[in-house]
Amino acid sequence: MKKQNSLFARKPAKSPKSKASMDYPETLEIIGLSHEARGIAKHNGKTIFVTGALTGETVRYEISKKHRRFDEAECVEVITPSPNRVEPFCQYYGQCGGCDLQHLEHSEQIKAKESLVLDQLQRLGKFNPESTTPPLSGSDQEYRRSCRIGINQLMRDGTPIIGFRRRGSSKLLQVDNCPILINPINKILGKLKAVLSEADSCKEITHAELSMGDQQGAMTLRIKKPLPESLSSSLQKLAEDNEFRLYFDNGQQINAFGDEADLSYQLEKSETQIGFKPGDFIQVNASVNTQMINRAMDWLDLKDNDRVLDLFSGVGNFSLPLATKAGSVIGVEGVEDMVQRAQNNAKQAGLNNCEFYRADLSKDLKALPWYKQGFSKILIDPPRTGALEVIKQLEQHQCDQILYVSCNPSALARDGAELIRQGYKASKFCVMDMFPHTSHVESLVLFEK
Incomplete structure (x- = not known):
């Protein structure tokens, strides 16, 4: 070559x-x-x-x-x-800070990520999973159903810039089309600059959050102060012409400008609908999310007498599918609005064996009524910081299985080492290609007594 x-x-x-x-x-x-x-x-x-x-x-x-x-x-x-x-497929690759690995063949990216996680588990956590199962992956393009887009304005002539941060910089790169975004979001991305160019100024807008459900999407603009009515109306038309609804986030609350969006997604091979609102956390890769839930269900092998604890439960992405097989599910989340959303989702699904609670999972949980009841199986889906504080408190339950969903290999290694100390073994492991072409890697580890 x-x-x-x-x-x-x-x-x-x-x-x-x-x-x-x-x-x-x-x-x-x-x-x-x-x-x-x-x-x-x-x-x-x-x-x-x-x-x-x-x-x-x-x-x-x-x-x-x-x-x-x-x-x-x-x-x-x-x-x-x-x-x-390989030759990268994106015209902005190397300039945009979003992707790191488009120059590496996709299947080799997954192999490299798997090796990196296993290395950290052995080197930092001092343990090795007993078995490694095939990675979860889907399409490596048009997979992302939510994103944050930066918005700025050139001082010299007022031209709007809509895009992502440059590699190694806080400055924005103008991006008209992103191959990893799903098509409805790309349509908005390609038209937003034209709408903002017609306004006298767009300096009051700092960024846009775009998220898409199965039917409709939400375009949420972070604003420093209210926009002129004419600009708001133009943005509303852009949103509604593309099956989105417009929201404004003033830093205190998020409000719809006009009708609210019907935001939800249905899990494949299931009638369960997961509703969400702008600002809620959802998994960005719908295909890998479905595979992840299916594998979690398979590994946990739930029975109708199982009592399951779902920590960092969000809007019920895991809780609701788990509740279709288990006797009961307790979901615990730190954000009250998402707890309410999960409760509504369970009600809409007709699942009366779910309960959801708000709690700070970095604090002592022993006095909370739901915690005292005991569990046979636990699922943990923490943020990048991991879940060491709550894992230390789980020792008293001595449950059969703990399934850890990781988005940070070093936190997984640390938390996994604590579970090994408690007498668990890492019986199964797999990586998930939730973010193709980036350095981010997610993984599942099943810990069993």
Whole structure:
């Protein structure tokens, strides 16, 4: 294969010394990928993280930042390409900060993520899952059903900028179409600039949150003060012409401008509808979300005498499917509005064996009535910070199974080590390709007594 210029090549931030003066070689051999999707190289015992490089490649590079224990670099030319290197499909790749791995063949991305998680579990958590099951994955394009889009205005001429942050910068890159967004959101993205260009100013809008249910979507604009009626009406027309409804978020509350959206999604092979509101957390990848729920149901193998605790339950994404098989389900969530949404979803589904409570899951739960009742199985779906505080409190229950849904391998390693200390074994593991072409990786681990 011939030499290739790197898509990530750019002038590095001040590099005070040449590579020669630092006794650095002109090229580097890449021996692996970091959890941030950067190539890993070694020189004189020091690690160098190289953006845009892949395992097995020989690259030319420029040092961008120096640290005591490691250095950072930018790949400027690929001398010997990896056989798994591919041409990115997005015109903004390398400039936009959203994707990290479009230059790596998709199936190889999943393999790399699986290896990275297993490495962290062994290295940081000191445990290895007994079995690894096939990854969960779907389409690697047009998969994302929610996103945040930045909005700004050029000072020199007032031209609106609508897009995502540039790689390694807080500045926005104008993006007219994003291949990983589902088509209805892309339609809004492509037309929003034209609407804002007709206004005298759009400086009062900082960003837009776009989310799509099965039938309708919501376009929520974060505003610093109320917009002129004419601009609001134009934005409302844009939204409604594309099966969205317009909302404004003033930092205190989110209000619909006109009719509210009918936001919900139906889980495949199920009649269960999950309703949500703008601002609620939902899994962005509908296909992988369905596969994740199905695998959770399979691994937990629920019986009608099981009492299940669903921690960080949100709007009931796991709780409702679990309740169709278990005897009872208790969902616990930190956001009161989402607790109310989950209760409504259970009522609409005719599931009377669900109860939902609000609680701060970083605090002591032992005095709470629902906690004292005991559980046979527990599902934990925490944020990136993990769930160490609540896991330490679960020891008294000694339940049969704990299913951990992870979006942060290092938090999973730490929390998993605590469960191992409590006498559990990590019996099953898989990664989930919830965010193709990014460095983000989610995984499932089943802990059993």
